[in-house]
Amino acid sequence: MGQERRYKQLASTTQLKKLITKYYALSRYHRLWGRPLKRPLAWVTSGAPVELLRAFKIHPVYPEQYAALCSTGKATLGLCRAAEAAGYSPDLCSYATSSIGTLLKPDLAPMQGLPKPDLVVACNNICGTVLKWYEALARSYQVPLVVIDTPFLTGDMTDHAQEYVLEQFKDFILQMEKLTGRKFNPGELAAISDLSNEVVGLWKEIRGLCQAKPSPLNGPDLFIHMAPIVVLRGTREAVGYYKLLKDEVKQRAERGESAIEEEKIRLVWDNIAIWSNLFKFFKMFSERGACFVTDTYTGGWSMEIAPGDPLESLAATYTEVFLNRSPEFRTRQIVDLIKEFKADGFVMHSNRSCKPYSLVQEVIRKRVMQETGVPGLMVEADMADPRAFAEEPIRNRVQAFLETLSV
Known part of the structure; x- marks a missing residue:
C-alpha cells in the first residue's frame, strides 16, 4: 500500500510550517529589531539553557535542528562532502560536518545557511562533540564561545553537581550583561521558565495521549x-501551538x-x-x-x-x-x-x-x-x-x- 494511505498528516502541520518559517525569518532579519547587539543572535546546542539567553533578549538559533532540516531537504550529503574536502573526518557527527559545510558552501544549504552569530553557546550535556564543533564555529566567525560543562550523572543529582553548574550560570550572566548592556532580571527569567514549563506540560499531555x-x-x-519545543522553548508562540496540537490529538484519541x-x-x-x-x-x-x-x-x-x-x-x-x-x-x-x-x-x-x-x-x-x-x-x-x-x-x-x- 502507498505511503499516502498510511500516513495521516495532522491539520496542525500547516500552522507548524508557518510558525517555523516565521522563526527562521526572524532569525535571518533579527538585526532589524533594533540597533546591532541590542538583540544579539546566538548559535546554541540543543541542551543549552535557552531561558537564560531569552532573559537577555538574545535570539537562539539551533544548528542541530537546522542540520535535521538540511537532511530532510536532501542537502546533507553535499554539505558533508564539502567539510570532508576541507579536512574534516567523515567519522565525525553528521550534524557537525554538515553545519561546517554550510560555512564552506552556503549555496548548497537551505536558506543559504544560518545567519552569522554574535556568540556561540555549547553545553556538553548531550555530547562532547559540540565542544570542538562550536570551537570551529567560533573560530570561523571570530565570535565569543561560551562553554557550560555539566558533570555526568552516574546516579541521582547531587548538591555538588548542581552547585558546579550554578556557578557557571552566574559567570554566564556576567558575560551576557557585558555583551548586551542589560542587567540580569530574575523575575524575567522566572516568567520565561514558567512558559517553558507550560510548553513542557502540553508536550507531555500530547505524548501521553498516545497511550490510547x-x-x-x-x-x-x-x-x-x-520542532517548537526545541527552537521556541520559553515562548508564548510555542504555548499557543501546542494547545492547538493537543486539541487535535485529543480529538483523534476520543474518536478512536x-x-x-x-x-x-x-x-x-x-x-x-x-x-x-x-x-x-x-x-x-x-x-x-x-x-x-x-x-x-x-x-x-x-x-x-x-x-x-x-x-x-x-x-x-x-x-x-x-x-x-x-x-x-x-x-x-x-x-x-x-x-x-x-x-x-x-x-x-x-x-x-x-x-x-x-x-x-x-x-x-x-x-x-x-x-x-x-x-x-x-x-x-x-x-x-x-x-x-x-x-x-x-x-x-x-x-x-x-x-x-x-x-
Missing part, C-alpha cells in the same frame, strides 16, 4: 512536531482514530530519527500495521523546571538531561515507556553519528528485553547522512522483526 489504543500519533508525527491505517503492533523508538529517510523508513513498519507510539528522543525536551530559585532550578534541569545519565537510568526509561504505552516491542537506532546515545544501546537492549519480555530490534544508520542508510538490509531486518510480533 489505537495511538493518535506515530513516530514521524512526534519527530516533526517536536489511528495514526496509521490499522494499528496491530505498538512499538517504542530509541535515538534520533533517520531524517534523510524519515517516511521511507517508518513506512516499512506502518505498511505492516506497526505504530511507534512513543520514543525516548522527543521526550528529551520534557524537562520541567522545579519551583524555587529559577537559576538553581535551571542548573539541575540542564544537568539531568537524559543523555547525561547512566545506562541504568536509560534502561528504566525504556522499560517504563513499554509498560505505560503497552508496547509489543522496541526499536533502537544505532546512530553512527551520535556516540553517547548509541554506544551503550546493546547493553540497554539486553536489559530491557530481560525485564519486559518484549523483543528489541537494532537498526544501524545515521541521523542525517544518507550514505549510512542501506535500505534493503534494513528492510529485511525490519520484516523479520515484525514477523516475530505478528498475531
